[in-house]
Amino acid sequence: MLVTDRIAELQERGFCVLKPHFPRSLIQACRDAFWPILLDYLERNRDQPNRGEHRHYLAMPFEPPCFAPEFFFDAGILSIVRGVMDERVVADQWGCDVPVLGSKHQQLHADYRRPLFPEAPDLLLPTYMLVVSFGLTDILPANGPIEIAPGTHRMPRDQAQRSVELAEIELQPVTLDLGDVLIRHPWALHRGTPNLTDTPRALVTIRYVRRWYADCSREVNSLPFAVWQSLTTEQQNILRFPIEDRPSGW
Numbered sequence: 001m002l003v004t005d006r007i008a009e010l011q012e013r014g015f016c017v018l019k020p021h022f023p024r025s026l027i028q029a030c031r032d033a034f035w036p037i038l039l040d041y042l043e044r045n046r047d048q049p050n051r052g053e054h055r056h057y058l059a060m061p062f063e064p065p066c067f068a069p070e071f072f073f074d075a076g077i078l079s080i081v082r083g084v085m086d087e088r089v090v091a092d093q094w095g096c097d098v099p100v101l102g103s104k105h106q107q108l109h110a111d112y113r114r115p116l117f118p119e120a121p122d123l124l125l126p127t128y129m130l131v132v133s134f135g136l137t138d139i140l141p142a143n144g145p146i147e148i149a150p151g152t153h154r155m156p157r158d159q160a161q162r163s164v165e166l167a168e169i170e171l172q173p174v175t176l177d178l179g180d181v182l183i184r185h186p187w188a189l190h191r192g193t194p195n196l197t198d199t200p201r202a203l204v205t206i207r208y209v210r211r212w213y214a215d216c217s218r219e220v221n222s223l224p225f226a227v228w229q230s231l232t233t234e235q236q237n238i239l240r241f242p243i244e245d246r247p248s249g250w
């Protein structure tokens with residue numbers, strides 16, 4: 001993987017895929033621990049999908065092995081994310097998107113679309129957030145890969161939307177083998193596609209933002225103090241999440 005090539009791809013197309021990147025064993029351990037939590041959540045929230053029909057978003061737990069430092073502090077991923085933004089980026093969201101059987105195509109959309117300067121919504125700005133995602137299973141055409149319209153992160157929203165409608169820009173399905181990592185600019189237009197299988201499709205995401213940016217737009221879990229304490233100071237400085245049960249005096 002050439003970091004400079006991936007940075008150029010992100011800047012040009014709004015997304016890139018690192019193939020294969022994370023060890024499968026790390027993801028399998030995450031999935032084994034997370035699956036009962038996910039199934040319980042789906043059971044309780046079957047009738048209250050929060051991302052459209054038969055689509056759920058839930059905050060990921062920080063208890064290992066659902067959480068692994070390798071996911072957040074990977075040297076290759078951080079080089080790319082820092083290369084696009086700056087050295088001081090922080091991670092501020094850790095969640096999972098789950099379409100289940102019955103889900104449909106989402107409307108084409110951008111995430112976190114509230115403009116930084118409302119008086120200039122189409123002002124072309126340097127990137128100030130990126131999302132890094134990987135599947136807890138293979139993500140194939142049958143279980144609902146995300147589709148992304150390349151280059152639309154740098155276009156006025158109306159023009160981007162029109163270009164896709166007129167098929168001047170083609171939506172690209174992003175299938176992912178276990179271990180592959182998708183890095184994308186959340187303003188590149190995209191949509192979820194239907195999961196046609198009985199197995200929930202879990203795509204987990206870490207959001208990295210420039211240190212000065214905050215929007216509290218998604219629910220997150222707290223980081224247990226013991227987990228936070230097990231990290232190096234440099235790693236602690238990259239995580240911007242509430243810390244649970246921090247003893248007084250810390």
Ligand SMILES: O=C(O)CCC(=O)C(=O)O
Nearest residue numbers: 051097145146191192193
């Ligand atoms: O889960 C996916 O494939 C995409 C989800 C998404 O873009 C959303 O819910 O905003």
